[in-house]
Amino acid sequence: MSNFEDILGQAAIWHQAGEQVALATVTETWGSSPRPAGSRMAVTKSGKIAGSVSGGCIEGAVAEAALATLQTALPALLEIGVTNEMAWEVGLACGGRIKIFVEPVE
Numbered sequence: 217m218s219n220f221e222d223i224l225g226q227a228a229i230w231h232q233a234g235e236q237v238a239l240a241t242v243t244e245t246w247g248s249s250p251r252p253a254g255s256r257m258a259v260t261k262s263g264k265i266a267g268s269v270s271g272g273c274i275e276g277a278v279a280e281a282a283l284a285t286l287q288t289a290l291p292a293l294l295e296i297g298v299t300n301e302m303a304w305e306v307g308l309a310c311g312g313r314i315k316i317f318v319e320p321v322e
Contacts, residue, residue: 223267227258236261237321238282247312
């Protein structure tokens with residue numbers, strides 16, 4: 217079973233149980249990125265999370281964006297990046313960028 221099936225299935229279960237759910241999907245990566253394009257994370261209004269789109273502080277930022285999407289019902293395209301210089305400061309081998317599409321599950 218793939219990561220896509222697990223996350224989509226969990227999002228569907230939560231949605232069918234009456235939870236408000238947002239789905240975040242990695243659409244593009246460049247440079248250092250721990251998760252490939254197509255990786256997904258589901259977030260409920262009550263704070264449940266399944267899946268992963270990156271790691272560390274990016275996951276928190278995506279969860280916050282997912283909650284904002286649930287409040288507004290508007291999708292969002294996030295672009296998060298770290299320069300090569302900044303990457304060394306936080307212990308990464310190189311910088312990178314990631315684009316993540318966040319949408320409410322309907």
